[in-house]
Amino acid sequence: MQIFIDSADAKELAALAVTGLVDGVTTNPSLVAKAGGDFFETLKAICASVSGPISAEVVAQDYEGMLAEGRKLRTLADNIVVKLPLTPEGLRACKTLEDEGHPCNVTLCFSAVQALLAAKAGATFISPFLGRLDDGGQDGMQLIREIRAIYDNYDYPTLILAASIRTAAHVRDAALAGADCATIPPAVFKSLYKHHLTDSGLAAFLKDWAATGQKIL
Numbered sequence: 001m002q003i004f005i006d007s008a009d010a011k012e013l014a015a016l017a018v019t020g021l022v023d024g025v026t027t028n029p030s031l032v033a034k035a036g037g038d039f040f041e042t043l044k045a046i047c048a049s050v051s052g053p054i055s056a057e058v059v060a061q062d063y064e065g066m067l068a069e070g071r072k073l074r075t076l077a078d079n080i081v082v083k084l085p086l087t088p089e090g091l092r093a094c095k096t097l098e099d100e101g102h103p104c105n106v107t108l109c110f111s112a113v114q115a116l117l118a119a120k121a122g123a124t125f126i127s128p129f130l131g132r133l134d135d136g137g138q139d140g141m142q143l144i145r146e147i148r149a150i151y152d153n154y155d156y157p158t159l160i161l162a163a164s165i166r167t168a169a170h171v172r173d174a175a176l177a178g179a180d181c182a183t184i185p186p187a188v189f190k191s192l193y194k195h196h197l198t199d200s201g202l203a204a205f206l207k208d209w210a211a212t213g214q215k216i217l
């Protein structure tokens with residue numbers, strides 16, 4: 001499964017990129033507002049530190065406006081992916097931009113039939129929002145399973161990008177459900193390394209090694 005980081009904080013993303021585990025980045029208008037700074041400069045900085053797909057979201061809500069914004073965002077770097085909302089205008093813009101060779105990520109997906117439409121519009125990525133469904137008392141992971149089954153039934157190449165991830169368990173379950181990618185907030189990404197038995201096991205190994213009085217280097 002590809003690991004994307006859900007953030008618009010260029011500095012933090014550069015620090016996470018050195019792990020060698022970051023395959024891409026997703027941003028959205030709320031994350032851009034939270035990070036502060038100039039939108040275009042931020043995107044350029046992110047694209048310079050992460051070579052994989054970097055989603056940048058349009059804010060126009062009409063077809064022509066989405067096309068214009070999407071084309072402009074794509075001039076910033078080759079690895080920009082145009083993020084479009086799952087609306088009739090957004091899917092229409094997705095079809096046109098994909099036909100022109102611009103990869104698109106259709107965002108704010110909350111149902112399997114929405115994901116079916118995005119695949120038919122030729123989207124490179126579909127972003128089902130797990131956490132927001134869970135927040136509302138629904139089962140976000142069931143949506144991933146349904147989309148996986150539908151895409152497999154018809155061999156749709158659209159990649160399932162599990163989004164709105166809140167916990168390490170979400171990452172595990174999205175991987176088990178066959179999501180192609182998961183976009184993970186920085187704090188959740190860092191938590192994936194952690195297990196208390198790793199920490200206590202390492203401490204015991206180092207204590208025993210110190211007792212031997214030997215060195216490797």
Ligand code: E4P
Nearest residue numbers: 006026027028132163164165
């Ligand atoms: C995905 O592309 C979105 O940026 C993101 O995952 C939304 O997550 P949230 O529900 O935590 O805002």
